[in-house]
Amino acid sequence: MSVTLTVRERPPARVDASPLTPERCNALNRGRVAGLSLRCGRETVRVGDLFEVGGYVSDRTLTLAGDLHLLDGVGSGMTRGTLTVHGDCGDRVGAGMRGGELTIDGSAGSWAGAGMAGGLLRISGDAGARLGAAFTGARIGMRGGEIVVGGDAGEEAGAGMRRGLVAIGGRAGDGAGLRMLAGTVIALGGLGGDAGIGNKRGTLASGAALGVPPVPRYAFAARFQAPALRLQLLRARALGLTVDDALTDGSWARWSGDFTELGRGEILIFEEGAQ
């Protein structure tokens, strides 16, 4: 059994929940966990003021439950262990994560997995803008690890991404892969507009036809089976995403670009009905 923190009632202001990592909480007894400080708006509060602390400190897992809308930074910076969140949470979940497994059984706000360097972030619902992206002012976003989103993602998913996998079960908003260096963003429900602007070597994959062709900085190359993407889709399926066999077995159109950059990036678009 894990340490379980259940929100007593909705906090009066946004809470920086970044101290609530499995490695930190499981190194303490329940009393000390309840005594940890958190920023709540302008105030500093104790964990025990906001949460009911339950469970046992027996393994490397931590569970958060209750109304978590105002909790930002859940699991950010975590390096190991398992953190499970039951409910929707605020911004920056798993941001800067370097290891471990963070599961959000609900939706997450903006900047989820931003600057992530390792580990696994699962979001069963939707994710907000800048999923796995670079923080404002930073050139490099996600540097490793895996993000799996069951629903849709907001604008600029994977912006500035350098390495890793972002797999989105639904649609990705406009501007996915903005100034992407490398890595892979897959949107099974399709990519939004202006995908891949400034992309150097990254891969953007759209499981549905684009409303309009890729931006003119890209050029069509060929249709092929995309063996690496197939492996990534199977990986996403293994991580819990529903991936149709037609996607793994089918043909993908490869558009190369962004030719205003290196031109070594690609947008792969699923060709429905083609084998």
Next chain:
Amino acid sequence: MSEPFMIGSTQVQDTFAEAFPMRFVRLVITAATDGWAYEAARSATGFATSVIGCKCEAAIERPLPRDETPDGRPGVAMLLFAMDREGLGQRVLDRVGQCVMTCPTTACFDGMQGKADRSVPMGRSLRYFGDGFQASKVIGGLRYWRIPVLSGEFLVAEMVGVGRGVGGGNLIVGADGEDAALAAAEAAVQAMRGSGIALPFPGGIVRSGSKVGSLRSKALPATTNHQLAPTLRAYVPDSLVPEGVGAIFEIVIDGVSEEAVRECTRRGLHAAAAAGATHVTAANFGGKLGPFHFHLSELREPPS
């Protein structure tokens, strides 16, 4: 030498097969169809019967169904053995580069799934064939290389794990004539093939069993095993061909572990006996060749 013992009507010499340590890799080759996966594996395991003449020994281990391959396509697992890690690494590059990458629709993966302690480069070196147009992806913690080829991309794992295996295990099957001996050897091979085992010779069977060195030349590393050549039985004073035996075949066994080779030998021994072999024995060099000794008398119990 101890007295022979009987398995059914087959006389089994109470001796042992002697084997030595080798390094191995397990390659998983996948393709769009079973046929192309097999073609690639067949090509990659060609001319790999003996380290003496081929620098490596290799064989198809088993076909893999879609649910056992990394990319969900039909596949074949093959085992490649060499005496040391460096040599093994070069053979991997030669064979994957020339026989797998060239074969339509294939991809090549590490059959050890990154669990081996040591590894040798595969895609890390082969990527240069991409002439700068190659790209890599890290998927599930393992790096793969995408090498552009004429029909799309060849996907290959960056590294392949190296295991410590056993090479040179053997079983020698004899009968009164060539047809009977071959039938017994074929039955043995059928029983011996399986997970963790490579039988590197054609069809798993050797008809030109050798001895180390030569009676007449210092330049020859290996020459015919005259002691087991039936046509020389009346001519050479030290012939080991039993009376009534007109043909002998050897089955050489490489395995991923001592236990794998032992159980493989057991399966072969009993299958050969059941298929009409009149004599079964094994080759050794008095314990000087290697530390692994598979005593046939310890394999009397049939496989479970």
